Amino acid sequence: MTQTNKDILTILGTSIKLGESKEVNFDVANLHTSTxxxxxxxxxRAKKSGPTVLFTAGIHGDEVNGVEIVRQLIAKGINKPKRGTIICMPVINVFGFINLKREFPDGRDLNRVFPGTPTGSLASRVAYKLTHDIIPHVDIIIDFHTGGSGRFNAPQLRFSKENTKLNDLAKAFGAPFVLYSKNLSKSFRTTCYKLGKSLLLFEGGKSFHIDDIVTNSGVNGCKRILKHLGMLNINFKAYAPKKNCVFIDESRWKRAKYSGMFKASVKIGDHVEKRDILGNITDPYGKFNYSVKAENSGYIINVNESPIVYQGDALFHISTKLH
Structure with a gap:
């Protein structure tokens, strides 16, 4: 079979034909040691043409659970498609990953500098390179994130409600929850939206932590997406989720009324009723015990797992209106 120009993917200066596998280098800058x-x-790439799917993680260097999900896709061979092309970028912010920090060495959050500039800060240059050298070649992006500051997210997908074409992809992925959320200014998600690319943002777990349930949810969701697109390799099966996905229109944070030691008494994914006790804030001396109660009925989609909280800290993220 003769390969046409359409069948050849040229990415980061490397040409990849149908049926080929290659690892290319997304090179931006050296370390300060010149390393x-x-x-x-x-x-x-499969021998048969089809969609191009990009799996990304590590936009924030401390969100290792997403890195683990993409790692498993590669290690298990799930990224070898039956048709089309699968691109994996397990660690985008490698500088933060090396230093176990959310941001780049320049202190900037990569997810707030898109689409970036070629002469700007280090983070901005990475954003620009990703936007101009990778994104134009793909059709669908699954971007993996976790909660931060000790807050554990239930496995969930996020995208703007206006982007209705993502509903079918979200149902195919089969995460426990979909949280409709507005596109944030200068985020990767917003940039992809403006470029007409379909992006599902997966949130699950917390920073500096790998959780098996969250990881399995991410990996199985990817298999379902690939099956939905007719791309899943015949060596793998994509099982339907045990429960239907819950679509959430609105949600709110329950914040700490007092500072103290904190312990949650509900679990991620639980459905609670108004006035249910969600946890307790106490002091180290056994003189104070405050029960945190739900202000509305809904699903618990985030729990603060920090043992110490301060007044005003976010404790629980609870759905308020379902789709």
């Missing part, structure tokens, strides 16, 4: 930093981009 080169390789950010591998793993490209797997």
């Amino acid at each position: 080169s930093v390789n950010v591998p981009v793993i490209v797997e």
Whole structure:
């Protein structure tokens, strides 16, 4: 079979034909020691043409659970498609990953500098390169994130309610929850939306932590998406989720009324009723015990797992209106 120009993917200066597998380098800058930093981009192409799906993680360097999900996709061979192309970028912010920090060495949050500029800050240059050298080649992006500051997210997908074409993809993914949320200014998600690319943002777990339930939810969701697109390799099966996905229109944070030691008494994904006790705030001396109660009925989609909280800290994220 003769390969046409349409069948050849040229990415980061490397040409990849149908049926080929290659690892290319997303090179931006060296470390301050002059040591080169390789950010591998793993490209797997089937012999048969089809959609191009990009799996990304590590936009925030401390969100390792997403990195683990994409790692498993590669290690298990799930990223070898039956048709089309799968691109994996397990660690985009490799500088933060090396230093176990959310931000880049320049202190900037990569997810707030898109689409970036070629002469700006280090984070901005990475955003620009991702926007101009990777995104134009893909059709669908699944971007993996976690909660931060000790707050544990239930496995969930996020996208704007106006982007209705993502509803079918979200149902195919089968995460426990979909949280409709507005596109944030200068975020990766907003940039992809403006470029007409379909992006599902997956949130699950918390920073500096790998959770098996969250990881399994992410990996199985990816298999379902690939099956939905006719791309899943015949060596794998995509089982339907045990429960239907809950679509959430609105939600609110329950915040700490007092500072103290905190312990939650409900679990991620639980459905609670108004005035149910969600947890307790106490003091170290056994003189104070405050019960945190739900202000409305809904699903618990985030729990603060920090043992110490301050007045005003976010304790629980609770759905208020279902779709």
